[in-house]
Amino acid sequence: MLVERPLTNLAPSAKQPADAFVLNNEQGFEWSLRLLTPSILKINVTGPKHPLPQQSNVLWSQKPLAVQSKIDAAAKKATISVEGLRRDLTVQWDDTPIVEVHESVEGSSEKVRVFGDTPHKSYCFSDKGFTRYTRFNNHNLHVGMGEKAAPLDLTHRSFSITGSDAASYDAYLSDPLYKHTPFLMSLPKPVDVDGNAQPMTSVVGIYSASNSDANWDVGRFIDEPWTMFKKYAQHWGGLEEYIFFGQHAQEVVSQFSDLVGRPLLVPRDWLGYLASGMGLGESDVPIAQELLSGWPGMCKQNDIPCSAIHLSSGYTVDDEGNRLVFTMNKKRYPDFAEMVKTFHKAGIRVTPNIKPYVLQAHPDYQKLYEAGALFTDPNSGNKPVVTRIWSSLPGFNALGSWVDLTSKAGRDWWRRGVLELCELGVDSVWNDNNEFLLFDDAFECKNELIGDAKTDGNRTGKPTPIGLLGRMTNTELMARESHDALVSHHPDRRPFVLTRSANVGTQKWAASTWSGDNRTSWHNLRGSIAMNLNAQMSLLQSYGNDIGGFAGPLPSPELFVRWIQSGITQPRFCIHSFKPCKEDPLGVKLNNLPWMYPEVVDIIRATIKRRYELLPFINNLNWRSHVAAEPMNTWLGWGEFASDPEVYKKEVLEGFDYWIGHGQLLSAGAYHEGEHSRRVYLPAAGKDDTKVYYDTNAPFHIHSAGKWVENVSTPLSHFALFAREGTAVPVGLPKVTLTQADGIATLTGSGTKILTEQEGGQVVHDEWRGVELFPAPADAAKAGTYEYTWIEDDGVSAKPAVAEIKLEFSSSKDEVTVKATAHKNDFKPLWGNTLWIILPRPDTRRVQGATKTMPYKGQTAYAITVAGL
Template sequence: MVRDFTALKVSRTLLRLGRGASGDRSASKRRNGIAGGKLASARNVRAGDRLRVSAYVCASVCMTFGPDSRDQQASCEAREHYGPLIRPLLLAAKSFRMKQPLRIFCVLRDSDTHSIFNMLVERPLTNLTPVSQQPADAFKLSNSQGFEWSLSFLTPTLLKIVVVGPNHPLPQQSNVQWNNKPLAVSAKIDAAAKKAFLSVEGLTREVTVQWDDTPLVDVYETVHGSNEKVLIFGDSPHKSYCYSDNGFTRHTRFQMNNLHVGLGEKAAPLDLTRRSFSITGSDSASYDAYLTDPLYKHTPFLMSLPKPFDAEGNRQPLTSVVGIYSASNSDANWDVGRYIDEPWGIFKKHTQDYGGLEEYILIGEQAQQVVTQFSDLVGRPQLVPRDWLGYLASGMGLGESDEPIAQELLSGFPGTCKHHDIPCSAIHLSSGYTVDNDGNRLVFTMNKRRYPDFAEMVKTFHKAGIRVTPNIKPYVMQRHPHYQKLHDAGALFTDPNNDNKPVVTRIWSSGIGCTELGSWVDMTSKAGREWWRQGALELCKLGVDSLWNDNNEYFLFDDAYICKNELADDSKSDGNRTGKPTPIGHLGRMTNTELMARESYHALATQHPDRRPFVLTRSANVGTQKWAASTWSGDNRTSWHNLRGSIAMNLNAQMSLLQSYGNDIGGFAGPLPSPELFVRWIQSGVTQPRFCIHSFKPCKEDPTGVKLNNLPWMYPEVVDIIRTTIKRRYEMLPYINNLNWRSHLAAEPMNTWLGWGEFAADPEVYQKEVLEGFDYWVGHGQLLVAGAYHENELTRRVYLPAAGKEDTKVYYDTHAPFGVYKAGQWVDNVSTPLAHFAVFAREGTVIPVGLPKNTLTQSEGIATLTGSGTKVLTEEEGGQCAHDDWRGVEIFPSPADASSPAKYTYTWIEDDGVSAKPVTAEIKLEISSNKDEVSVKATAAKNGFAPLWGNTLWVILPRPDVRKVQGASMTMMYKGQTAYAITVAGL
């Protein structure tokens, strides 16, 4: 596949199907070049191939057809490929015996993704009939062209559709790790209607298949409280399954009134309806958080959420949420109702570049059930080590310094944190440690001038309790000392149109826009993986705690490039189906991203077998999250606009299993943020799973960006606010760590939009002010964060969602004037001074809290040691860490004036935060109340882990609640409020 043309000319020579003047095709292949790229021959530009068009550019396609006989032959073949749009003009060229070439210009208006070639080839899959011998666990159709279509049930709510045929094999690596057998299927066939009614044990919905034209799968459910059947999923008639020379296009019914979410990392706003998206990854530096597509991730998972009212605004019962996962790593496009072709009805359209179809339909009463099933299918998010939940420091310029040398500059960072009384848990070392004398990044090498003793520097951080992760990139420039070794070992991609020589391309090397010639390492090759793992292992031996996989979108510019695909030994775990050299487009470029994460993971596990491996990745396919615990939104740009857009990006990413997600606080690229913008970005960041302040701010006077970095203390006038905000993050670490556990155990996002779960029944959450606003939950239904995302926004309006008409719960404003509000109402003039966001705690919420410091969960053992074996020093030992020896719970019971006070339970997990196989304590609270006092009973539901805080728990009521806690043994003051001590039974 040839990419990134703003104009394409298919010349007369090209349409001669690659024949040179003497009929030598190879000569023609060498001559034909387009816009700086290579297009070997017309045979390589198949109708199913996709030509990328740069965003914001209306590109033209110019096809030239000449008058001679060879052109007429080419025209006939082109007519077969390019379809009805150009057919009349081809006939005109022939009829008028034109002496001059006929040039056909077609405007490509959809700058998001697809070219005219993909749109013109959608051959409907028809003439299918049931196979004579039906398998026990599927319903199967086939036709005389060699296509096979089947539907099976992994569970009653998880359907699998497979289509294979000539040149359309199953995706070679699908990321699915489902080990249970499909359910036995019973089919009641109506031969006259060409329709089957399918059933499996436990199925509560009606599932039908019809094959009078293209196959149609329809799923109906009965509306609660009535006998009415509603279609919740359906294929589009006559065009449900279409194939091209290489890939597949799926048309499914588009519920235009539904909310559509997911697709991983996508630009704002939250609702994806009436938009189209590239399913691929790109190095999208300095992107626009509302406009840029693609970004960095490949996530073909889309959810359709019904609303509690119809298109006219009439109330209606909620029906089930439906998710669609297309299990291929091939590049693709998801058009969510943007593309309209009236005769074919209203549809969503998923176009996959290569291979057959492996599609999963996931059904749940609420969106969370669909997300959890998705994680059942592809794997749960990794459990993030506790150290990576605090303030994560970074700054590309910090590692680029030559005078003073970077090691000296960085070694002073822990002391600066201590001076400003700002806790820090980890630091990212950008790639400056790998540069040569010209500033080029040479992965797995060390710049000894800047870093004369890298291992000693790591120990300096470790004594302060700051973990270290170095940046690594999966490519080698030709000047890299290992380049020839990798070349000789077959660890590089090869080009079949260049005598199978290794692919050499331009690769980012140093400053903004600076590139050098080099090659991407083929992680599907054994040699490439072994080299990567060994290089990563050598870094681990220097004492680092984590690995930071960066620049790993593998944006190769020709899908014909060959990868070794030496994965046969991993067929079970990775879904590989051939193990033979394969065009990278067929396997999927970002399969390499996943394998890179896997090798980094195994290097860490080899060096530290008792520790939880932590791999950070910029790019990801769906399978990457099995190995990489965390990701972020890439190289964003400093602006209020992009801060606002980051909220929707975060929510869609977390709904798509990218659940340890965040963005570069303050903005990576562009100017320094203003003090106000920086404060607001930090206030937003501390409420998200990953909280990292990072930037690269080079300028003419300082091209390496050493002098300007986003750092907590860079603005003295707001450093007190920033310190308080970061310390609140540390206080909440027990709560955040529990949400981290919930993500790992049940795929529950830490942040969700206001209509998640039971709040989906509230019509108000679908209003534009809410849906395109910036409020979200921290812990579903617990803390509602209402931020300030515009300059000088000191008050604002906030909506407090209701879980149905009978919802009597209240919301507590956690800041002055500490108001209490009923659910389902708008609150005006909510205070958002520069000092804080507005945060509302919903009745029944419990927030476990600890000390406002970087803490150690053990007094000795694995939690006190680091990747270098260095012991973390406590404050008593002259260090910067404290022991995690105090625990409180901020609780929000029914208010004193409640007519019917409710009872609440809450359970959270405590562990050492480090171990690969952690033992845990689970503390369960039971809360009840009346107008005079609150009862809190605490018991250890599990007591494998012994927390340093013992069994004393301090209960904090919301301000200004003056009730006492029943049975408390003692009291203390906590932020102006009385805290009551209770004992955790069994701990």
């Protein structure tokens, strides 16, 4: 059993710094409290054998605020204040340090505690690590922690904060999964479990900035003498903890991103349908290059638009079946660069799989060992650590070693490998199997300095136990080197690194991630929704899952359709698998393919094309994620909907509905076999919310906010989608589109010109833009005026020019008034300045000032002019 010793006998430092309140004891421990802003607290605890975490996750560069500490020596208590502080902040140290934060509640003269440490054992140290106990409110909703199994609410559950190769995991039970995200939010509910009103106090977030493995217990562990608590147990090192306060969860997420960095801007091409070539890439007869080169033709034949192809590691397999990263199987791929150009002409980007693991059969293995680029075991004469990953299992390959990317030699080797792939024309890279699952914390990494203050953290430059530094520091460095290689080869292009694993720092370098090797089942499809929402609340905002399931049996036609319908509403839409498949004209036997079920291919085609129509809307949500850390998908109680008691009921909280764009579109898919109708709740933004919801599949059905809708139609042909009054959805063509007639968007990483349909290719120019508009209905007692702003750009440039378009609209009984203005017009869209307004069917009101009309999906679209564009 781990021995924990409470941190006691502390006293204020004789000389307090201007920006902190500091406590010390005779054992050599130092506890300090700082405020980065009036709503971000920073707590550090260090001591003998407990240094600050060596991390580069935190990017904060501003000085902490000046602190005033009013000390009551007799009571061993200090009241802390800084300029702008709107809460009461105290520190007590008669036993273990106790931080408490109280705030005023509207309608009450009393102040409510919104954060507090657990009395008598708030901070406990073990031989190598620290355990942190904070008060637990079991009436609150707890969310975040990155990628965690369903359901959404983390309350009364415990988790490993580490990454694992969790192949075929259960989306409700498995832990850990692939990500390391020690970030937790506590959200007050308007009513407690007994239905009693509860004050809507601040949302509180806690982030522990360490890459060392840890455990989070969210009120599952009960020990009566110590009251109710949450428990964070960090295996190695001292504490560096940040506590955030916000009126809504988005405020906390935004502050978290201020601290560790915003999500990267995803290139527009990676927002479309992303295909997988795993089965094709493993083939010897016919050879893989022949099969893969036929992929664009198959997409064209089946009329399925496709934006990118993932090349699994089959291209690296040698004659003995060894997967050797950064090598090429010349028999399968006699001219890899030419194959890449084939994809590029069709407008399909290419991203190859790379793994940070070298088999002993790898031609560079000995060289890497001699250069100090492999992890070593200090208990065996510093020999390289030999272990296994997926590709070294029986029936696959032999043993090997992880590449130590904290070593300069390892980083240099990795970057050269990525650059060699760039020379072959690839557009991006896919960092896979990068959990660095080393099973002994005593194994050592080189921990060599990088030379960049923002990425070095407080590294020692000396060999360091992997437990202290944290295994997934390597995950971050792998993403960094991949990112920087892409930037150096294509400095004018937006880099795109896909990563399976991640720590909190990884999002600075890798633009996208996914839920790993899921397994095909209705159960796991349902569980993927909560995983997606918690991941996006934790800055993993370009997130999705392998549509149809990676492992296990083939999805049934119905399950496949429902998974695709769900997938097009999420940030990342990728169909990827490794499983037996029906015979295909290409001979493919190891892929989920959009056209593999003729009986539903028309539905799948229409669904994927709808994704492409929505790209202008999704691209804008991508921008919102980048500039403001706003998730594309949020749970139904996000923001102003947090005060609606109904969203906390089990049917909603453990259901599968969510926002696409906060407060705009409500996705209500079918997640059970044979579910052709269902019940849907439409949240209210306060008691006086008079806005209505349009059923976009049956727009003549208009529903009030704060109501349950019975028997919502979900035939196999579509899922349910509701648009809240005031929503505007920019839409484009149902095809892969080029945003420029010439320039960077018309060329690929190989320098190949993308061919349009007129040139015999498969793409078209982005020459049409509509907006699906949902004003107040004609019979509304009160019609509001609404605004929506979106960004248009080329989707490719590292430093893009943008056009920012503001739409203002209102309505009356007989007409809808729409005004569109470009407030930034550095980018000139190919669709010019003509915007087509589309009202909900069967709304027959005219659009004031429209210059012309056109039929659009059974409705009339009205053209207006965008001023200033």
